[in-house]
Amino acid sequence: xxxxxxxxxxxxxxxxxxxxxxxxxxxxxxxxxxxxxxxxxxxxxxxxxxxxxxxxxxxxxxxxxxxxxxxxxxxxxxxxxxxxxxxxxxxxxxxxxxxxxxxxxxxxxxxxxxxxxxxxxxxxxxxxxxxxxxxxxxxxxxxxxxxxxxxxxxxxxxxxxxxxxxxxxxxxxxxxxxxxxxxxxxxxxxxxxxxxxxxxxxxxxxxxxxxxxxxxxxxxxxxxxxxxxxxxxxxxxxxxxxxxxxxxxxxxxxxxxxxxxxxxxxxxxxxxxxxxxxxxxxxxxxxxxxxxxxxxxxxxxxxxxxxxxxxxxxxxxxxxxxxxxxxxxxxx
Amino acid sequence: xxxxxxxxxxxxxxxxxxxxxxxxxxxxxxxxxxxxxxxxxxxxxxxxxxxxxxxxxxxxxxxxxxxxxxxxxxxxxxxxxxxxxxxxxxxxxxxxxxxxxxxxxxxxxxxxxxxxxxxxxxxxxxxxxxxxxxxxxxxxxxxxxxxxxxxxxxxxxxxxxxxxxxxxxxxxxxxxxxxxxxxxxxxxxxxxxxxxxxxxxxxxxxxxxxxxxxxxxxxxxxxxxxxxxxxxxxxxxxxxxxxxxxxxxxxxxxxxxxxxxxxxxxxxxxxxxxxxxxxxxxxxxxxxxxxxxxxxxxxxxxxxxxxxxxxxxxxxxxxxxxxxxxxxxxxxxxxxxxxx
Numbered sequence: 001x002x003x004x005x006x007x008x009x010x011x012x013x014x015x016x017x018x019x020x021x022x023x024x025x026x027x028x029x030x031x032x033x034x035x036x037x038x039x040x041x042x043x044x045x046x047x048x049x050x051x052x053x054x055x056x057x058x059x060x061x062x063x064x065x066x067x068x069x070x071x072x073x074x075x076x077x078x079x080x081x082x083x084x085x086x087x088x089x090x091x092x093x094x095x096x097x098x099x100x101x102x103x104x105x106x107x108x109x110x111x112x113x114x115x116x117x118x119x120x121x122x123x124x125x126x127x128x129x130x131x132x133x134x135x136x137x138x139x140x141x142x143x144x145x146x147x148x149x150x151x152x153x154x155x156x157x158x159x160x161x162x163x164x165x166x167x168x169x170x171x172x173x174x175x176x177x178x179x180x181x182x183x184x185x186x187x188x189x190x191x192x193x194x195x196x197x198x199x200x201x202x203x204x205x206x207x208x209x210x211x212x213x214x215x216x217x218x219x220x221x222x223x224x225x226x227x228x229x230x231x232x233x234x235x236x237x238x239x240x241x242x243x244x245x246x247x248x249x250x251x252x253x254x255x256x257x258x259x260x261x262x263x264x265x266x267x268x269x270x271x272x273x274x275x276x277x278x279x280x281x282x283x284x285x286x287x288x289x290x291x292x293x294x295x296x297x298x299x300x301x302x303x304x305x306x307x308x309x310x311x312x313x314x315x316x317x318x319x320x321x322x323x324x325x326x327x328x329x330x331x332x
Numbered sequence: 333x334x335x336x337x338x339x340x341x342x343x344x345x346x347x348x349x350x351x352x353x354x355x356x357x358x359x360x361x362x363x364x365x366x367x368x369x370x371x372x373x374x375x376x377x378x379x380x381x382x383x384x385x386x387x388x389x390x391x392x393x394x395x396x397x398x399x400x401x402x403x404x405x406x407x408x409x410x411x412x413x414x415x416x417x418x419x420x421x422x423x424x425x426x427x428x429x430x431x432x433x434x435x436x437x438x439x440x441x442x443x444x445x446x447x448x449x450x451x452x453x454x455x456x457x458x459x460x461x462x463x464x465x466x467x468x469x470x471x472x473x474x475x476x477x478x479x480x481x482x483x484x485x486x487x488x489x490x491x492x493x494x495x496x497x498x499x500x501x502x503x504x505x506x507x508x509x510x511x512x513x514x515x516x517x518x519x520x521x522x523x524x525x526x527x528x529x530x531x532x533x534x535x536x537x538x539x540x541x542x543x544x545x546x547x548x549x550x551x552x553x554x555x556x557x558x559x560x561x562x563x564x565x566x567x568x569x570x571x572x573x574x575x576x577x578x579x580x581x582x583x584x585x586x587x588x589x590x591x592x593x594x595x596x597x598x599x600x601x602x603x604x605x606x607x608x609x610x611x612x613x614x615x616x617x618x619x620x621x622x623x624x625x626x627x628x629x630x631x632x633x634x635x636x637x638x639x640x641x642x643x644x645x646x647x648x649x650x651x652x653x654x655x656x657x658x659x660x661x662x663x664x665x666x667x668x669x670x671x672x
Contacts, residue, residue, distance in 0.1 A: 143538035144547055144567050148481070148581070150588075193662075195532050197551045197559030199478045199583075208479045208583055210561040212549045218536050222549050222561055224481050230587045242567045244539065321532065321662035 008068035009033035011156040019278040058084040075100035087113040094302030117302030124277035139243030147179040148224035151235040176225035181305035189215035196312035211312040334360035340404020347403035353623035417446040429645030431505030440642040452645030458621040474584030482516040483563035486576035507544025512564030514648035526554040533655035
């Protein structure tokens with residue numbers, strides 16, 4: 001049994017906890033959150049113990065930790081957890097800033113534990129099937145990609161930190177990061193430059209944006225992201241991968257296996273996706289912990305997705321195309 | 333009955349479609365075909381059972397038509413539109429209106445001076461869904477428009493279906509960007525009533541061996557800082573079960589809207605050459621609707637809604653040309669300054 005600690009007891013922690021609970025080889029032992037009631041509520045659900053601060057968790061005998069705190073706190077928690085000898089699954093985005101992300105990458109290199117970034121899209125069954133088809137050569141070489149993920153403003157964040165651009169970066173950083181990571185993973189090329197357009201709320205939060213990404217092999221991608229879509233529809237996703245010899249497309253509306261229409265209510269889709277992405281992500285994490293790696297999603301790749309997102313944010317400010325920092329390829 | 337001549341048929345699939353629409357129409361009839369090349373235009377005229385003349389002025393003098401449809405290579409639009417206008421002939425001109433802003437602006441000015449109507453063949457306006465979207469936005473059902481994404485992708489226009497000029501920068505003004513973005517840009521203007529102010533594009537040649545771009549992503553900022561993105565790529569590969577698509581997604585303060593015209597089709601599993609699956613569309617015939625509205629406009633003596641004017645064509649050329657300029661500059665380019 002791998003003993004698990006979950007840091008942060010918000011919305012995404014619930015998804016992690018559910019997936020650990022479904023895993024026969026894991027046991028949630030502690031849940032940490034400065035909001036004691038939130039830690040207690042989540043802990044109680046899984047017969048774990050709530051803790052008010054992370055030091056007690058790091059001093060405990062848990063072997064692996066899920067970091068599910070607001071993005072600006074990731075670096076301190078991940079660095080401390082790795083230094084304390086824990087394995088770490090860090091929620092996406094890897095961090096809010098490149099400086100923090102680089103600290104996390106370095107800590108991952110130092111180890112000794114395993115560090116994985118929770119880019120759950122890679123583990124979602126629909127996304128995984130599309131990438132498998134690409135790897136099988138079904139559409140030739142990937143040339144043009146698009147992904148749109150739109151929804152209503154999330155209402156679950158503690159003290160509305162997601163609505164604070166300094167903390168979350170808005171949907172370009174917090175939500176579109178899924179697309180930036182997934183499309184980069186699918187096409188296997190290096191993102192080279194980015195530009196973006198966006199719309200701001202009166203308080204300055206860019207809650208709708210479209211980013212264009214060019215890869216070093218010439219492939220193009222366009223990503224639409226939104227926390228501005230009207231409530232009542234749930235998250236909508238559609239993806240298109242165009243290759244030299246074919247095309248893969250899917251969307252949530254088209255892949256829902258059923259629908260419910262009740263008198264006087266909005267229609268509701270029956271999807272089979274459920275929590276399968278998180279279950280697969282946590283399976284991969286625990287298997288890597290057991291086998292000693294490699295990390296299913298290295299921190300470098302989380303950093304790369306963040307670089308795309310921050311370049312898009314920068315482009316909104318400068319109104320220019322923004323080139324990604326050129327990094328030397330890691331030699332193994 | 334309005335007599336119409338076809339001036340130039342190098343945009344062959346569209347020339348054939350508009351000619352067919354004229355032949356089916358009760359409001360007008362096709363009386364003659366001109367093309368610079370008798371080898372190219374002659375057989376089409378014969379197929380349509382109308383006269384052919386390699387000299388456009390002589391064809392106009394002979395038939396004295398009230399209207400003309402210009403379907404030549406884009407770089408020759410201006411010459412033929414100016415000729416028609418100088419004879420007092422109303423014109424429906426294939427899109428893009430011209431390869432340069434200067435040409436497009438001159439065509440608009442000439443037609444205004446000669447007091448003839450200039451229509452641009454933006455057929456997408458005639459999709460009932462696009463008309464509904466415009467009316468719904470105008471009624472304020474979605475609140476203020478906050479963003480848009482649209483696309484019009486197609487199979488690469490290669491021989492033998494298309495003549496070679498359409499993938500030559502000089503004759504066509506560019507590749508997929510100018511060929512398809514104008515439709516989507518016009519639909520966005522039409523639906524929202526907003527004008528494009530700035531543009532930044534990426535172009536690439538990713539699907540076919542061509543000297544022009546077959547792929548582009550065009551980011552547009554409309555008045556009031558409304559962001560938009562257009563995919564005009566010739567990215568439909570041979571095995572794709574459809575030939576082209578047209579879509580528009582729109583976000584407003586009070587709601588959102590999605591149109592994807594290709595959904596209006598049947599999925600058919602069967603033999604289609606190399607393919608085993610194809611879509612059988614049952615969309616309304618927007619080419620016919622546009623040609624009828626053009627004829628009705630000529631009869632009425634004014635451009636009727638929802639026809640696109642020469643100015644509408646000019647606006648789209650301005651955006652496309654600014655988009656090309658932005659590729660080099662790697663920054664947002666004002667749409668008015670795109671060609672200068």
